[in-house]
Amino acid sequence: MAEPILRVENLTQYRDDGFVLDIPHLAFQSGKIHGLVGPNGAGKSTLLYLLNLLEGPASGVIYFREQAINRSSSDALDVRRKMTMVMENPLLFQTTVFRNLVAGLRFRSINRKQWTSRVSEVLDTVGLPGFEMRYAHELSRGETQRVAIARALILKPELLLLDEPFSHIDKEHVRTIERLITTVNEQYGTTILFTTHDILQAYRLSDTVTSIVGGTIVDGSLENLFAGQLEASDGLQWIRISPSIRITVVTDLTGKVHLSIPPRDIILSHEPFQSTARNTFRATIQKVQLEDHTVRVTLNIAGEIELTALITITSLNELHLMVGSHVFLTFKSTSVTVF
């Protein structure tokens, strides 16, 4: 496994309004795209500010490439210059795009001879060639967002932190920025950490997804998550998720997609039953775990995939479900989330 570019241990931060950020442990592997998901006010931005060393934590340690960083030490600036953050609803300085882009180069005393070529390179990358002499106030929100990302990319950071890069922009530009994130990661090997409140988007874009709610990391991951190529025949849309298993879905999307099947929507039975549900599979029970008022049943289909179903304790008793026994599982194509 690659070394973590960033690791935090026992990190806490307090705000005047009573908000508390408390993260016992979190690590981000180098060279990957990491999604940080959570509702507004969950602490995503606070965490990013701490990671970017813009503010110091109340307690805890941040490691950059396994080296503990002390914000007040002299090498903190060097570490800060290896990463860049694009803030939510980013601000461009009131001047030309060119001058915005070279701001970070100026701070680093990078030779002016390199400026022009680096500016045009990043403007190409973000799809805004020839924008050098435009003024910041002339740009649309999508363009502003892309210039802000270009202003970060021009510094060739090892780690790029993007705070809510998709808020404040329209749907069409969301796709542009999504593609940009993937491209930058592939072309430059830049580690990217972005925040979003859209969990599906996080799964679509990133190698790892971390959920943060109320200032702490929670297990909010999507269950029964698969990826595959969307195909269609006989008026049905389906995705093959393993050699012998295809899942019927309903979606407007095309191409390579992800899908997630909510465990609550999976029905278990001893015999296949006649219904309108399009997905029925024979499965073997692998694990039965009792939770508060529900039972989490892990099922294996054809030795190829695992699915989790949530059922009531009553159902468990009535169906006599035991590890190793065979059941049929059924779910509607409209229950499947495709993204």
Added chain:
Amino acid sequence: MFSQAVEMLITLDRELLAIIFVSVKVSVLSTVLATLIGIPLGFGISITDFWGKRVTITILNTLMAVPTVVVGLFVYGLLSHQGPFGSLGLLYTPWAMVIGQTILIIPIIGALSLSAIQSVDRRVERTALTLGANRWQAAFMVFSQGKYALLAAIIAGFGRVFAEVGISMMLGGNIRGYTRNITTAIALETGQGEFALGLALGIVLLAIAFSINLVFHYFQRTSS
């Protein structure tokens, strides 16, 4: 009388030029000094948090409107023979005018540059830091984003000293060819019935004041 005034302007009357020169010299010097003190003052107040900050800002704003004769009186007390700095012999010299005028506009330049810095988007500093700026570079970025409003502050200060008469009269003494400037000359010549020179100087003063205001509004518009 009016034609006489215009003639003085066209022929560049020596006395007229000498008076204008004193005005420009003293005003520029006091504006430079007040800028060197006022801008760091405004900048310092805006970026630091200290006990009594709001009261300080209120006092600064109040001092913007202090009458020139009050400043004149205060500095006169310091520079007169019996005063603590009387031995320096500065009273009735251009330097006395410079001191008085500088004190007059430090609050103006200070308060206006304070609001200039405060009007800069708070995200500027943070954005600069995310781009790898050190503390000084980030502060300079805030400064440069407020540069038009800061220029407007300086011009407002210059406009105030250029047109004031109380300090120049009380501390300069209106000595011909030495401390006589446009405003004190107008006051004196009019009092003596010499309307032509007074009128010519009045035209110059108006023209300069008008230009200053044009530039001031240009920078204020640009900054917003």
